[in-house]
Amino acid sequence: xxxxxxxxxxxxxxxxxxxxxxxxxxxxxxxxxxxxxxxxxxxxxxxxxxxxxxxxxxxxxxxxxxxxxxxxxxxxxxxxxxxxxxxxxxxxxxxxxxxxxxxxxxxxxxxxxxxxxxxxxxxxxxxxxxxxxxxxxxxxxxxxxxxxxxxxxxxxxxxxxxxxxxxxxxxxxxxxxxxxxxxxxxxxxxxxxxxxxxxxxxxxxxxxxxxxxxxxxxxxxxxxxxxxxxxxxxxxxxxxxxxxxxxxxxxxxxxxxxxxxxxxxxxxxxxxxxxxxxxxxxxxxxxxxxxxxxxxxxxxxxxxxxxxxxxxxxxxxxxxxxxxxxxxxxxxxxxxxxxxxxxxxxxxxxxxxxxxxxxxxxxxxxxxxxxxxxxxxxxxxxxxxxxxxxxxxxxxxxxxxxxxxxxxxxxxxxxxxxxxxxxxxxxxxxxxxxxxxxxxxxxxxxxxxxxxxxxxxxxxxxxxxxxxxxxxxxxxxxxxxxxxxxxxxxxxxxxxxxxxxxxxxxxxxxxxxxxxxxxxxxxxxxxxxxxxxxxxxxxxxxxxxxxxxxxxxx
Numbered sequence: 059x060x061x062x063x064x065x066x067x068x069x070x071x072x073x074x075x076x077x078x079x080x081x082x083x084x085x086x087x088x089x090x091x092x093x094x095x096x097x098x099x100x101x102x103x104x105x106x107x108x109x110x111x112x113x114x115x116x117x118x119x120x121x122x123x124x125x126x127x128x129x130x131x132x133x134x135x136x137x138x139x140x141x142x143x144x145x146x147x148x149x150x151x152x153x154x155x156x157x158x159x160x161x162x163x164x165x166x167x168x169x170x171x172x173x174x175x176x177x178x179x180x181x182x183x184x185x186x187x188x189x190x191x192x193x194x195x196x197x198x199x200x201x202x203x204x205x206x207x208x209x210x211x212x213x214x215x216x217x218x219x220x221x222x223x224x225x226x227x228x229x230x231x232x233x234x235x236x237x238x239x240x241x242x243x244x245x246x247x248x249x250x251x252x253x254x255x256x257x258x259x260x261x262x263x264x265x266x267x268x269x270x271x272x273x274x275x276x277x278x279x280x281x282x283x284x285x286x287x288x289x290x291x292x293x294x295x296x297x298x299x300x301x302x303x304x305x306x307x308x309x310x311x312x313x314x315x316x317x318x319x320x321x322x323x324x325x326x327x328x329x330x331x332x333x334x335x336x337x338x339x340x341x342x343x344x345x346x347x348x349x350x351x352x353x354x355x356x357x358x359x360x361x362x363x364x365x366x367x368x369x370x371x372x373x374x375x376x377x378x379x380x381x382x383x384x385x386x387x388x389x390x391x392x393x394x395x396x397x398x399x400x401x402x403x404x405x406x407x408x409x410x411x412x413x414x415x416x417x418x419x420x421x422x423x424x425x426x427x428x429x430x431x432x433x434x435x436x437x438x439x440x441x442x443x444x445x446x447x448x449x450x451x452x453x454x455x456x457x458x459x460x461x462x463x464x465x466x467x468x469x470x471x472x473x474x475x476x477x478x479x480x481x482x483x484x485x486x487x488x489x490x491x492x493x494x495x496x497x498x499x500x501x502x503x504x505x506x507x508x509x510x511x512x513x514x515x516x517x518x519x520x521x522x523x524x525x526x527x528x529x530x531x532x533x534x535x536x537x538x539x540x541x542x543x544x545x546x547x548x549x550x551x552x553x554x555x556x557x558x559x560x561x562x563x564x565x566x567x568x569x570x571x572x573x574x575x576x577x578x579x580x581x582x583x584x585x586x587x588x589x590x591x592x593x594x595x596x597x598x599x600x601x602x603x604x605x606x607x608x609x610x611x612x
Contacts, residue, residue, distance in 0.1 A: 068445070068459055068466060071267045072143055072236040074306035079103050080231040082281055082308050088132035091286070091312040091326050093165035102139070103234050107172050109140035112200070115212045116192055117173065118146060123167050123246065125149040127160055127182075127338075128175020128197040130291050130313045135301055137197065138291075139175045142263070143236040148245045149258070149550050152292040152517065154583040157181035163248055164188050165256045166256055167473065172204075240264040246473050247294060249420050250522050264421045266302065268466040272443045273303030276430050277390050281308030283333040286326045288318045290520045294424035295394055296518065299336045309333075319515070320344075322384070331385035338518045339398035339415075340546065342391070345383065346402045354405065363408070369591065377409040384566055390431060394418060396514040397505065400437065416440050417503050419491060420520075421482070422467040426491070427503040438502040439495075444468070449488070450497060458506050459498040462488040511608060513543050515585040521548070526588065533574040535559050535567070538598055540611055547589040550575070551611055553597050567593055 079099045089096040097105065118124065123139045126148060126319040128134055141148045149167040151160055153175060164172060165188040172194040174182065179194070187194070187204060193211055194204040207210040212220070225233075238244065240263040246257045277420040285304050289296030304311060312330050314322060327335075353359060354376070362368040379390050392404075394416045406413045412431040417439025418424035426448065427440035434440065446465035453459035468489050471479035482490050495505045513521040523541035530539045530550055541548055552571060559567050571591040579587045598606040 068264050068268045068271060070238060070240050071237055071270045071302055071306050074267075075139070076234055076236045078281070078306060078308045079234055083231050085282060085308070086310045087305065087312065088135055089312045090315050091330070092322075093315060100229070101238075102136060104229050105136045106140040106143055106224065106236070107229060107234075108217075108365045109137065109200075110144050110222050110225060112217055113144050113146065113171075114142075114210070115210065115217065116219060117210060117567060118170060118192075120145040121242070122149060122171075123147045123149050124171045124173070125151055125167060125169040126152050126173050126197075126292070127151040127178045129177055129315055130287055131175070131315045132313060133197045133200075134173070134175075134451065135292055135305070135311070135313075138297075138301075139236075140561070142238060142244055145238045145242065147243050150245065150247050150292040150297065152248070152290055152583075153178050154290075154518065154585050156581065156583060159183050161185040161187060163256060163258075164191060167246055167248075170468075171195070171346065173230065179203055180181055193348060206259060208536075209383045217317075238263050240267060243470060245423075247292070247297075247420055249520055250525060257475060257478055259420045259423075260470040260473050261423045262470060265467050265469065266298065268421050268445050269298045269423050269425050269528075270306055272425050272428065273299060273457065274307060275444060276428055277303075277334060277392070279304065279307045279309060279389075282310065283307075284310045284312065284330050285332040285334050285336075286323075286330050287311050287313045288323060288326075289336060293518055293520075294420045295336070295418070298424065299392065304334065305523070322592055327383070328394065329385075330389040333387055334392065335384055335388045336390060336392045336394075336596075338395045338514060338516070339393050339402070340396075340514075340516050342393065342406070343399050343402050345380075346405065349383070350380070350405065354420075359462045373409040376405075377411055380409070380411060388412065390414065390596060394424075395518050397437075403436060407434075414608065417505065421469045421489065421491075422446070422463060423469070426461075426463055429502075433499075435498075435500075435502045438498075438504050440503060441501045442503070446561060449498065449505060450495065450500070451488075451490075453496065458494055458518075459496075461491045461493045461495045461503070463491060464488050468593075478509055492576050513541075513548070516546070517585065519583070519585045521586045523548075526578070526582055526586060530574070530578050533577055534572060535562075535570055538606065540598060540606055540608065541588065544612070548586065550578075550588045550591045551594055551598075552591050553594045564593070 061129045083100045084098055087097050087099045087102045124146050138148055151163050151171050170192050171316055174194050175197045192206050192209040193202050196203050202211050243260050244263045245261045287300040289300055291297050307433050391413050414429050414431045417427035425443045428443050429440040446467055450459040451462050464487050509592050511523055521587040526541050527539045535555050535558045538553045540551045554567055599610055
C-alpha cells in the first residue's frame with residue numbers, strides 16, 4: 059500500500075549517520091562486550107564500503123533482499139547498515155526462530171543473500187535452502203558458509219583486491235556520502251516464523267528515519283555517550299532504540315553477544331555506565347521483586363514513605379541505589395512492549411526515576427506513542443509521536459475502542475500478503491492496531507486490552523499462541539489446545555481426542571501429554587517454550603464460528 063508524504067520532510071537516517079561519522083571519525087562506535095572486537099566510526103564506514111564491493115561482485119542489485127539472522131553483535135549492525143546504504147532491502151529474522159521457519163522465511167522473502175550467526179547456522183546448514191539464495195556469509199568474519207553452484211563467490215583475496223582497486227588509499231570522512239531513497243522499501247521485518255502466511259512488515263526509509271528523529275527529540279543525547287544493547291536487533295524496538303537512533307547521535311554501543319543472563323547484564327551495566335536503558339517491563343519487575351520489595355514491604359518503610367522529610371530521604375536512597383544498579387549515569391529508562399506492573403510503576407514514579415513507557419508495534423517501525431520521562435503519565439503509553447495521528451474507532455461510553463493510526467511511521471504493507479494488508483487498513487487509510495484503548499484530553503494513550511492474542515517474551519519477543527497450538531494439535535491424542543500465560547510462563551490447556559483416549563486412564567493421558575510437551579518444545583523457539591500441559595475434562599466453550607472463547611480461560 060503506497061502512501062504519499064503529506065506530513066513534511068524527514069531527514070534520512072543515513073544522512074545523520076554520514077554527519078556523525080565525519081565529526082567522530084576516530085571515536086568508538088560498536089563494541090562486542092567482553093570480546094576483542096570493536097569498530098570506530100571510520101572502521102564501520104570502511105567495512106560498509108567493503109561490503110558494498112562484495113555485493114557488486116555477487117551481482118546484488120539495488121532493491122535485492124539480504125537476510126540477517128543471528129545474535130546481537132557489531133557485525134550484525136555493520137551488515138545491516140551496509141545493506142541499507144547499498145539500497146538493498148534488509149530482511150531481519152529473529153535468530154530464535156526454528157531452522158525450518160528461517161528456511162521458509164528466506165524463501166518467502168526472496169532473499170538473495172544471508173548473513174548468519176553460528177548459533178543459527180548450526181541447525182540451518184542441515185536444511186534445504188532456497189534455490190534463489192546465492193550465498194550464506196558468517197556474521198563472525200564474512201566467510202562463505204554456503205555458496206550456490208552458479209554464484210560468483212570471490213575469494214577473500216579477490217575481494218580485498220577489488221576493494222583496493224576501487225579505493226587505493228584509506229577512506230577519509232570526505233569520501234563518505236551514505237544516502238538512499240526514503241520512499242523505497244528498506245526493511246522487511248517478520249513478526250513471526252509462521253509457515254502459513256507469514257507477515258513480513260515492509261518499512262521504507264522514511265518510516266525508520268522518522269522513528270529515529272522521534273528518539274532524538276524525546277531522548278536528546280550528547281555524542282560519545284554509551285549504551286548496552288540487550289533487546290533482539292531483529293525486533294524493531296531493539297533495532298531502532300538500541301542501534302539506529304543512538305548510533306545516529308554518535309553513541310558508543312556495546313552489544314551483549316551471548317544470552318543476557320542477569321550476571322552478564324549487571325556486569326555490562328556496571329562497566330559501560332549507559333545513559334539510556336531500553337527494555338521490557340519484566341526486567342525492572344524482576345529487579346523490583348528481588349532487590350526492592352523485601353525492603354519497601356517492611357511496615358516501618360511503608361509508614362514513612364509518604365512523609366515530607368523521612369520519606370524524601372528514603373526515596374532518594376532507593377533512587378540512588380537503583381541508578382547505581384544500572385551503571386550510575388542513567389538519564390532515561392524506557393520500557394515498551396507490555397504494560398508494567400502498576401505497583402512497580404508507582405514506585406518508580408514516587409522516586410522520580412527517569413521512566414517512560416512507550417506504545418508501538420512492528421507495523422509502525424515501532425513508535426506510535428511516547429513521552430520524555432518528565433512528561434510521562436502513569437499507566438499511559440505516551441502521546442502520539444511526531445508525524446503520527448491516533449484515533450479511537452467506535453468508542454464506547456467510556457471512550458474505549460480500537461486504536462487506529464496514520465502517519466509517517468506506518469508500514470507500506472505485508473510482503474506478498476495483500477489479503478492481510480487489506481484487512482489491516484480502513485478504506486480511508488487508517489491502520490488498525492488490534493489494540494483497545496482510549497485517549498485523554500491531552501492525547502495520552504491508555505491501552506485497555508488487546509484485540510489480538512499475542513504474548514510478549516522476557517526479552518521482547520513476540521509470541522503467537524496460535525502457532526504453538528497448531529504444532530501441539532498435531533501431537534498424539536490432542537483434540538484441541540489453548541495456550542495461556544501464567545506468571546510469565548506459558549501453559550497449554552488440552553482437551554484430549556476422546557476417540558483415542560476413551561480406554562486410557564487419566565494418569566496414562568497425563569503421561570502421554572508430558573511426552574507431547576517434550577516433542578512440542580523441540581519444535582518451537584526457546585523463548586516460547588511451554589512449561590506445562592493441563593488436561594481439560596470438558597470441551598472448550600466455542601463462539602458461533604466454532605472458535606474457542608479465549609477470554610474464558612486463564
